[in-house]
């Protein structure tokens with residue numbers, strides 16, 4: 001089976017596909033060719049209202065189910081997603097341009113992992129009992145209510161599931177707005193949840209540009225907002241949520257360091273640097289785009305990297321032999337090309353790529369700059385494309401200071417065979433996720449999120465429950481009530 005790229009309708013509200021042609025046009029473009037593969041519409045304010053009303057209506061009954069019952073539905077949805085992994089992956093490839101080789105293992109599968117993990121945790125949610133002599137206190141872990149999820153375009157299925165799974169496990173309902181660039185797969189997540197038994201209104205999808213997201217965040221019915229996006233959007237969404245005293249999770253951008261000491265396994269370090277910069281054509285928030293290589297092995301690192309880059313296979317993303325896809329859109333490619341020109345202008349040494357391959361679509365070559373210095377634009381700003389910057393360093397202290405010299409704090413990696421140094425080093429890194437002798441592994445069991453400007457809160461892991469629920473404290477008196485008069 002293959003999913004049609006044109007969905008039945010643009011939105012999924014109260015258990016059904018819904019259309020309203022009066023919303024702004026939202027064309028969906030296959031990044032590998034530039035061809036339009038679907039035509040959707042942004043949600044009108046009336047549809048946004050309808051989605052929030054459905055979520056509000058559905059929430060009390062959803063929260064009243066036992067955790068086991070909610071969890072069973074999430075785990076059923078996980079099974080369905082795994083059964084349909086190929087169809088879902090093909091759709092994700094058409095929506096994002098990411099090679100099927102990647103989407104088959106990293107998108108619906110990681111979404112299913114989240115549904116399964118939080119489906120399992122749902123039955124374990126509990127408060128505590130605190131004895132105070134005869135009196136006692138108990139706490140109830142309660143749902144927040146109606147929640148909003150807003151997604152970026154790089155991992156559309158995963159982002160929808162990383163937000164929906166813990167939200168629903170805790171008894172919340174959700175209105176999710178995918179990125180306008182990649183609107184297709186969240187609709188499939190909604191369909192599958194209903195098929196698995198989620199009552200209408202528990203998970204709704206509305207499409208739209210930034211203003212639709214802003215309208216959702218601003219609505220009084222909403223108790224929590226979880227955004228995956230850029231820092232500028234995060235500032236706006238956080239500010240708007242703050243005025244309504246809403247809880248937030250902010251998964252934002254990064255400019256993460258990958259520090260390679262000269263005692264590291266060179267081959268593993270090169271592999272990690274490739275994964276940390278070129279997987280998903282560099283469109284990953286946690287990418288290690290500042291690669292610090294200790295002086296003793298830097299030239300060897302660059303030589304081996306150049307050799308390994310001969311293995312890049314660009315081509316039809318639906319061909320499983322292709323391992324490098326196009327950028328998601330013409331606009332994103334322009335932004336990345338702007339950074340590459342700036343890197344050259346500011347004196348970085350272009351050692352690989354930098355150009356546009358021939359043909360249709362939004363292709364760009366994997367690009368490597370050497371001799372990058374900390375003040376250059378490409379060293380400071382998030383590029384969100386396949387551009388690796390390689391820096392030199394001599395001492396551990398110097399590497400640490402320079403690695404932390406950024407407004408961001410999403411992720412970091414260190415390669416060394418000296419494990420005492422590795423642990424000492426990550427202990428002082430300012431980053432939410434650190435890897436020792438690997439990079440960018442983000443299993444659902446591991447809390448994920450940023451320090452500094454990279455965000456607020458954590459997704460995944462047991463800690464996510466804290467971010468999708470609230471505690472109520474109940475004091476129970478067993479004796480008489482004393483009063484002063």
Ligand code: NAD
Pocket residue numbers: 150151152153154155177178179180208209210211212213214215217228229230231232233234236237250251252253254284285286382384410450455
């Ligand atoms: P973006 O900030 O442009 O958009 C993100 C989402 O926010 C989109 O759905 C967009 O429509 C919506 N939006 C825009 N303005 C809004 C507003 N005023 N109110 C409410 N919603 C609004 O980001 P993008 O270009 O889609 O994604 C790339 C960025 O996302 C990068 O910075 C990347 O690092 C980050 N990202 C972070 C993570 C993470 O988990 N930390 C994961 C993926 C991507």
